[in-house]
Amino acid sequence: MTIARKWDYAKILGARLLSEANDLKRTPEIMAAELRLSVDFIRSALAGATGAAEVQALARRMAEVYPISLASIWLEPDDTVDGIKHMSAADARATARVIPRSLPDGRTVPYFEYWDTAMSRTAPFKPEVVRQLHVVDDSDADNPAVAFNKGHLMHQLTFYVGEVNFYWKVNGVPRCAEMNTGDSSYVVPFVPHSFTSRNPDKPGYIIAVTYAGPVRFALDDFCRVGPEAADALAGSNVDRNAAFLDLLDRHLAAESLSREELAERLTDRGLDRGRAEALTSGRQAATESEIVAMATCLCIRPKDLMASAGNDEGGVVVTRAADRVVRGYPSGNRPAYRLAELARTPYQPQLKAFELTVLADDATHSADMRHGLHEYIFNYGEAETTLHHENGRKFALGAGDSAYVRPMVGRRFTRRSATEEPSLLIVRVPGAMTEAAIEEFGGFDRSGRHRVTGESTRWY
Ligand SMILES: [Fe+2]
Structure with missing residues (x-):
């Protein structure tokens, strides 16, 4: 359907x-x-x-x-064809541009070659193939021949092909990981990072899938509020307790209510006064039933008081090919695809990246996939695959070809050769249609949901 x-x-x-x-x-x-x-x-x-x-x-x-x-x-x-945008490897190659970088050791060298890949103005991605032209002879994080960037506003999921070094800085301290084909990483906005090649005979490349999150979509408000105020609003977020107090203080400020007044309301609901004060000052952690009581006092949902601390490991996740969770899809005797789960982080719960291996030879034995996320696809293997739109339209995805698929468009893949298995990088993100937005939509009067995107009459 x-x-x-x-x-x-x-x-x-x-x-x-x-x-x-x-x-x-x-x-x-x-x-x-x-x-x-x-x-x-x-x-x-x-x-x-x-x-x-x-x-x-x-x-x-x-x-x-x-x-x-x-x-x-x-x-x-809309610049897609029925929700799909396709870009061939030849068109991608035609956008190649080399950007030199100045190294800490004083040299300026050709560092990266960038290729655009499938990109739609309706999608939150800016995915690129980045070839590491600069080769190093060690994996020292302090190598003076490595040029770091300053980090950027976009989140970045990176997939590695070949022998590539990944560098990043945590609190100013450089780190390095030797990456190989099938490895992946996630890097949080504004963490400085870099990539080099370890093999002079066969330089590797990465597929850098950068994408915008809710902050990017709320940028106008952030700009007007200003960086100091936004920083104060977010709080320190250093651990779960600090994050809980920051969150509680935002709710209290919105209600123009003090922590003491909240403690009084909790006492009125039967909580011991000392315990109520310990909870609202963050000296003691609340139990599940106490969270419910606090939420009731503030007329919010218990989940509105579920706080998460900032990022472990400085916001960088490295997932090795050998450590990935691998499974068939759909589960059963004859899966159409093999899915290997790439770098994931609870901080970005809707970032879902996979290596997808196409096993199905024909559309009958293939399997539909449909979900509410924007999807980016890059064929990094040699074998060609066919991307089937649910409306019957087909797109050939050869080596180096890429595509974008809009949320809720049904699609399936088949392989062209009975012996070669195509290997695709798949990255899914919510864009502005986050779980919070869908939840808000889900609360609308059901008779009016269709009017969200199609008001055709005067409502008053
Ligand atoms: Fe980057």
Whole structure:
């Protein structure tokens, strides 16, 4: 069953503008007078009955006249084919550019060669093939021939092909791991890192899948609030207890309630006064039932008080090929794929990366996959595979080809050769459609859920 949406850009953007006009309590007649446009034009644009350019022009005009941001009403045109964007290895190779780096030892050398791979403006990824042109003769983390970057805002899942050294810094102290084909790593934003090759005869490469998380999508607010205030809001987060107090203080500040007043409310609910004060000051950790009591006092859910500390190991996870969890999919006697789980971290619970080996020879013995995450695919092996869209469209994925697949699009893979098993890197992330966003959507009145992306009438 196909449940992925058929995409009509003008209609969806028109519906979004209508929703905004409703919120502003503006009828087409009022808009016509205020925006100095004809009523007929506005009606047609809101209904998506004009071309896309006309609906975009109305969006720009609304952002000029009304106190609303263009970003909040804009919708990027879809650059995928039914939710899939494909890029061939030849097109990727054509984007190759070499970027030199200055080394701590004073030399400036060709360091990385970057290739773009499948990228959609509707997706949170900026995935690249990065070839390590710079070769080192040891795996010393302090090697003065290694140029670190300063880290970046994007999260990064890295997959390694060949003999590549991975370097990163924790609290200014450099570390190095010798990586090989099938190894993977995750690095948290702003951890400085670098990569070099260990084999001068066969330099390795990485597939660096950088992606935006919720902070990137809330960047406007973070910019306006400023770095000091955002830092204060997040707190120290050094351990679970500190993280709990930071979280509790955010809830208390939102309620304009003091820790003492919360302790009083807990005492009113039957808790011992001393215990209540110990909990709200963080001197003692709350039990499950006490968390429920605190949540009830604040009119929030117990899970809103579940705090997690910052990252262990400085926010870097290294997963060796030999240590991966490997399983068949679907489980049973004749799996269509073999899945090896790559670097994972509870800090990014919706980052799911795999090496996927295609075992199915034909579509009948293959298996559908559908999930709510954005998916990036790179064929790093030699064997070709076919990516089947649920609507029957097929995309060939040869060596070095890549693709992006939109959330909730059903897809399956088959191999082209009976003897060669294609090896794909798969990386899934939520983008802006996080579990929190889906949960909010799930709480809407069910009769109105379809209107979220398709307002077609005046609601008031
Ligand atoms: Fe990076």
